[in-house]
Amino acid sequence: MTLIGKFSLFIASFFIHMESFRVYVRRFFEECVKLGVNSIFLVSIISFFIGAVTAVQTAYNLVSPFIPKTVIGMLVRDMTLLELAPTIMSIVLAGKVGSHIAGELGTMRITEQVDALEVMGVNATSYLVLPKVLAALVTFPALIVLAGFLSMLGGYLAAMLTGIATEADYIQGLRMDFIETNVRFALIKSVVFAFLITSISAFKGYYTKGGALEVGQSSTSAVTNSCIAVLLADYLLAQLLL
Numbered sequence: 001m002t003l004i005g006k007f008s009l010f011i012a013s014f015f016i017h018m019e020s021f022r023v024y025v026r027r028f029f030e031e032c033v034k035l036g037v038n039s040i041f042l043v044s045i046i047s048f049f050i051g052a053v054t055a056v057q058t059a060y061n062l063v064s065p066f067i068p069k070t071v072i073g074m075l076v077r078d079m080t081l082l083e084l085a086p087t088i089m090s091i092v093l094a095g096k097v098g099s100h101i102a103g104e105l106g107t108m109r110i111t112e113q114v115d116a117l118e119v120m121g122v123n124a125t126s127y128l129v130l131p132k133v134l135a136a137l138v139t140f141p142a143l144i145v146l147a148g149f150l151s152m153l154g155g156y157l158a159a160m161l162t163g164i165a166t167e168a169d170y171i172q173g174l175r176m177d178f179i180e181t182n183v184r185f186a187l188i189k190s191v192v193f194a195f196l197i198t199s200i201s202a203f204k205g206y207y208t209k210g211g212a213l214e215v216g217q218s219s220t221s222a223v224t225n226s227c228i229a230v231l232l233a234d235y236l237l238a239q240l241l242l
Contacts (some may be wrong), residue, residue, distance in 0.1 A: 036139025051154030073173020102222035105205030
């Protein structure tokens with residue numbers, strides 16, 4: 001309970017003694033580049049091959065001749081929207097973005113840069129952490145949309161190159177019994193995961209004590225706790241929204 005209370009106060013401190021709007025705009029776009037744009041290549045590669053592997057493995061398990069090939073496209077679509085794009089990509093981003101945030105803030109803490117900001121009367125949590133959270137809330141959903149598209153594209157190319165399904169069958173499967181709510185569900189999950197990953201990682205890095213070894217430990221702890229939080233939130237959101 002003590003840790004939860006400390007984390008809640010950490011979140012609340014974002015909105016106390018805030019800087020001018022212009023400062024946050026500049027830092028917001030800087031963080032969008034660090035957290036979002038710099039993650040595009042990694043997300044693209046992983047999501048593309050996840051879609052391709054899903055299509056191939058689905059076709060491999062279609063042992064009955066009575067099951068139409070359109071099932072391949074439908075399963076790739078549903079698995080991508082419900083879990084592969086929002087959840088798996090968020091876990092990947094927890095490793096990349098979470099460790100970056102924790103390492104950056106931990107280094108600033110042990111080198112007394114955070115203390116220097118506070119001495120100058122700057123709310124360090126608001127100045128350093130709030131732009132990261134806001135940038136993640138914007139860029140993570142965009143990355144999830146990109147991951148979903150590339151995953152389905154990867155499944156399409158895998159189906160075409162291996163001959164496990166025709167183009168017409170795969171596209172028909174993508175369109176068959178489409179539930180629009182799944183798209184909204186994926187976007188809601190991406191926003192929640194973005195907040196959890198950035199806030200937990202920032203919390204771990206901000207309160208780092210010691211030296212370089214402790215910075216590494218904070219980064220590891222940030223990734224571990226972020227992944228656990230993402231999985232717990234994934235289960236709760238599935239219960240609440242589906």
